[in-house]
Amino acid sequence: MSRTRTSSGAGELLVELRRDAGVPLHQQLEKAIRDRIRQGLMRADTVMPSTRALAADLGLSRGVVVEAYQQLVAEGYLVSRGGGYTQVADVAVAEASATARTTAVSLRIDFKYSKPDVSQFPRAAWMRSLRKVLNEMPHLSLAYLDGRGALELRHALADYLNRVRGTAARPENMLICNGFAQGSRLLLQVLAKQGYRRLAVEDPSDNELREVAVAAGLEVVGVPVLETGIDVDALEQSGADLVLVTAAHQFPTGAVASPETRAALVAWAARRDALVIEDDYDAEYRYDREPIGAMQGLSPDRVAYAGTASKTLAPGLRLGWLILPPRLVEAMSEAKLMDDRGSPVLEQLAFADFVARGEFDRHLRRMRPQYRLIRDTLVDRMAVRLPELVPVGVSAGLHVMTWLPPGLSESAVTAAALERGLGVYGLAPYWMDGKGRSGLVFGYGSLTVKAVVEGIDLLAAAVSGVSE
Ligand SMILES: Cc1ncc(COP(=O)(O)O)c(C=O)c1O
Structure with a gap:
């Protein structure tokens, strides 16, 4: 009968041994470890389990493990360190990953x-916020979340955006998401389900979003961008019932939508019973022009606003937010919960504290x-x-x-x-x-x-x- 024994657990190693294979156990163990190191699956300096612990886990005599380790040390895969522990040596890994590394173009x-x-991420301030949150949050904050995200962050962001971007946000209409990527995907999916059919996008614009829209079942049409923002006359002709705009700083042309364009967009949405999605992805970095408020403030019922920390702080945070027309809040909240049960709460609460204490403003300044x-x-x-x-x-x-x-x-x-x-x-x-x-x-x-x-x-x- 074939029997396999497995060693796993904290600081240990998963190895499957076949006692009926006719291959000595120390050789099986050697091969398992050698293969993994060669494939780059155990990296240099990884500390190996002690021979005693591994032997106990695998149901082997300690001598078998010692023999395997000694062989791998002799071959240069492992290194014995003073203090009686063994580490993975720094050896070249198997062909495939080596080639992948050398063929990547290295750009100057x-x-x-x-x-x-x-590199400018405000680590110290973020740490203060994180520490404060961990010390002070009630246990219940760690339970499953409201689909709209942590109330503290929705409050802090609503205050910030209303002050700095001229939005008309209220915490109950906000939703925290994993960046614009998730917020826009969920929004397009919900809108498609509600019967919207045709999304107009600025041409040129972010290409990834178009694929997301098509996957959601929407038709996508391009509308030219002028120096004053999207061409609203062309939008009118397009038959779209949704439009996505980067009004504050068009991506990629950098055009700024003029007050006339903004007013015309809002009027178009009201006339057509349409919705404007405003991607406000980098408005905080404004250098030599007058501040221009978000369109959402002009028409909270007709504009869904999307913001992100990806440009202002770091894209790896995956923190984004939406300000939604009230009629979309419930469906979006359900969609968010269905998607991932909510964004990580510690980051949300740390960001709430960071914004509320003025650190976000300080960082931007x-x-x-x-x-x-x-x-x-x-x-x-x-x-x-x-x-x-x-x-x-x-x-x-x-x-x-x-x-x-x-x-x-x-x-x-x-x-x-x-x-x-x-x-x-x-x-x-x-x-x-x-x-x-x-x-x-x-x-x-x-x-x-x-x-x-x-x-x-x-x-x-x-x-x-x-x-x-
Ligand atoms: C036009 C545009 N909107 C939004 C974003 C931010 O996306 P996310 O919040 O998913 O990182 C980007 C990022 O590059 C972008 O180019």
């Missing part, structure tokens, strides 16, 4: 969009001049080294865009840049048909002034190579 400088400077300096450097250097590329949409956010002059193709420029270890990215993915006017998008949120200068110099060399 990367203008990839959507990275804030996460500290970051704005830093990003502005990098933006200024980028724009100034471009004017000197690449005067044919004129940045647009520079007044806010963490990216700028330039159109490309005729004769310069996105693919040629990005490929020539890549050869120089520079990551720059074309506009093509953002156009509905992939074929709109050529341009480049530069994310600068995670770059230093020095890197931006070097990056633009590398780009100038790449462009001159392509133009020759």
Whole structure:
């Protein structure tokens, strides 16, 4: 009869041994450990269980485990350390992952969009909030949540957004989600179920959302973006009953929707019984223009507002929020619970405390001049080294865009840049048909002034190579 014994548990090791296999047990044990190390599944410096503990777990005599460990030490897979413990040695892992590592292009400088400077995350202040919350929250806060999220955070964000973004938020109409990604997906799913059919998106715009909308059962149509925001006349013609706009700082062109565009959008929604989804993803970083409030404040019944901590704090937090027209709150709350039973509560409560104590404002005040300096450097250097590329949409956010002059193709420029270890990215993915006017998008949120200068110099060399 075949018998397998398994060792697992805290600080231990799962190994299946076949006592009827005709292979000595120490060899089986050696092979199991060796294979795992070679495949990169046990990393260098992992502390091995003691021979005594492993022997007891596997029902072996200690001598069998000692023999296996000694063999693996001799082969260089394990290292015996003073103090009587054994660790996994630093050995090359199996072919597949080694190749994957070496083929990844290593970029000297990367203008990839959507990275804030996460090294500036306010760790100390966040820690204070987390500690306070852990000390003070009632036990019940750790129970399952209301589908809208922690009330404390909805309160803190409503106060903040009404003050800073001119919204008309009330905690009961807010919903905390895992970033815009989840908030927008749930919203589109709920709206499709409620009978909405056609979503208009700005063209160009974020391409991922279109796939989400189609998966939710919506038809997606593109509407041109003008310098004053989405073309509302074209929207009128599109037959859409939903529109998604990045009114404060259009992604990717950086256009700011004018007061006329905003008013026309709200009037369109009222006339058509339609809904506007406002993605307010980076409005907090505004440098040299008048503040423009969120559209939600103009028409709380017709605008669903989405915000995120991904640009202001860190995308890894996965913290986002929606301000919903009252009629959508219940369905969205149910959808959120169905999706994941709620966002992690400790982060929500820590963020609530962080916002309520003014740390969020402080962080933004500290970051704005830093990003502005990098933006200024980028724009100034471009004017000197690449005067044919004129940045647009520079007044806010963490990216700028330039159109490309005729004769310069996105693919040629990005490929020539890549050869120089520079990551720059074309506009093509953002156009509905992939074929709109050529341009480049530069994310600068995670770059230093020095890197931006070097990056633009590398780009100038790449462009001159392509133009020759
Ligand atoms: C247009 C736009 N909206 C929203 C977001 C934020 O998404 P999330 O909150 O899921 O990180 C991004 C991130 O890059 C974005 O580009």
